[in-house]
Amino acid sequence: MNVSQTMETEEDLLTCLHIKFYHPQQSCRGLYGALPLGKRSRHSADDPLRLGRDAQACTYTLLDPRVSRKQLGLYAYRTPQSPDMLFTIQNLSQKGKLSVNSSSLGHLEKVDLPDKALVRFGEYEVEIIRESGEAKGSFEVEFEVLAVPPSRETCMCAPSMTPVMDTGSCVTNGCTAELTALGPLETDETLMYNS
Incomplete structure (x- = not known):
């Protein structure tokens, strides 16, 4: 088999995590200035995706002094029973709680990330939606800012x-x-x- 047949091509549709942020004071503060908003970024499945305040320790940073240096980590994995790329989320903050839907996570605790999750830490509400794709050696991430809290969408439930x-x-x-x-x-x- 030649190299061109084994390489990922641009036509491959990779798994994508849509990460949508809301903070009540986001309009008057530049919280998301370091995030590549509105465009997909490719990320290696071998490395955890870390989000926090520290640009040296994290893959993506929030420009907010109230966010932990390392806030959370997303880890890609696969199971023998499924071809899909799945994810776990881990609370990396020593000081703050992280909740995923209704489950609260303490420091270093982790849980499987469902296809759609509401993640909360501090005053942030983050909706994470997993879009299925090819389970290759990488996945994509797309960041967005929401005008209203994602919890309002789920209040009907x-x-x-x-x-x-x-x-x-x-x-x-x-x-x-x-x-x-x-x-x-x-x-x-x-x-x-x-x-």
Whole structure:
């Protein structure tokens, strides 16, 4: 077999992680200035993809002094039962918690990343969507900034909330303003029910 038949070509559709950020103060701060927004970047599957504040230790950096030096790591892997490239996510922060959907991870704890996940750390909400592709020696990453928190998209799934058709917002006992003032639900979910 000659070399041209074994090399990856530009026509290969690699697995892509779509990583979409939201921070409540993103419009007035240059948090994402070091990220290659809106374009796909190829990343080797052999190396973990690290995200944090330290440009020397991380693959991609957030320009925010409140983010840990090394915040999180994404690790690619494959299983014998599946041709797909899958990922785990690990909390690399010694000081802060990281949550993936409803699971909270302490320092160095990791969990399999589902095809669509809501990751939270500090005031950040990050939606990570895995787009299947060829499981080769690399994958692609595409960064985007969201105008609204991705948790709003999933608020329709919470059993205690009912949709309001004219606005599309979620209301619980008529206290929408009180809910938004609370911040992320993970801070203290019992407040929502005691209002």
